[in-house]
Amino acid sequence: MNYYKILTLLVLGAVMTFYGCKEDGKTNTNTPKQADPQPFKASNTTNNETSQSTASVYHYTCANGCEGGAAAAGNCATCGNPLAHNQAFHNNNNNTNNTQTDSPFLTPAAETSTNTSGVFHYICGQGCAGGAGAAGNCASCGNALTHNAAYHQ
Known part of the structure; x- marks a missing residue:
């Protein structure tokens, strides 16, 4: 008889546990509706504006000799043909488009005045001490x- 009471309590506890975990089939209306993902719209960041040096030399010019040019490769605004690279743009010393893009971590280490043996890199020709x-x-x-x-x- 003692086992009967324990078994009854276990069955009753199991029924209550499973009944409490039962899903109603209703959806929770309190959760916000997830918005549909929008496609990413990348803007065209290519700058076709003319970047000129002070000598008015274009980086890319039309092979047909049309007036003008562009800072980046593309098509000619006049005739629509592809623009050709203009080497004279790089030969110009007044180019305002000289930006250094080297990383600061790529700079070489400064040389020390002496090597591991204590010998100076530059010495006096008269024989003075040091260097x-x-x-x-x-x-x-x-x-x-x-x-x-x-x-x-």
Whole structure:
């Protein structure tokens, strides 16, 4: 009889547990409706504006000789033919489009004035003591420092 009471309590507990976990089939109306994802619209960031140097030399010009040009490859605004690269744009020293894109981590390390053996890279030709890591004048006598080939050995 004692087992009968325990078994009844276990069955009753199981029924209550399963009944409490039963789904009604109703959807929860409190959750916000998820919006449909919109396609990504990438804007055209290519700048076809004319980037000129002070000498008015275009980076890309029309092969047919049409007036004008462009800063980027594309088609001629006059005749529609593809623009050709203009090497004269790079030969111009007044180019305002010179931007350095090197990473600061790519800069070479500065050379030390002496190597691991303590030999200076540049020494005085007059035999003064000391030296320097770069070409310049001697700190003692003022004469020009000369390259020391022993530094590289």
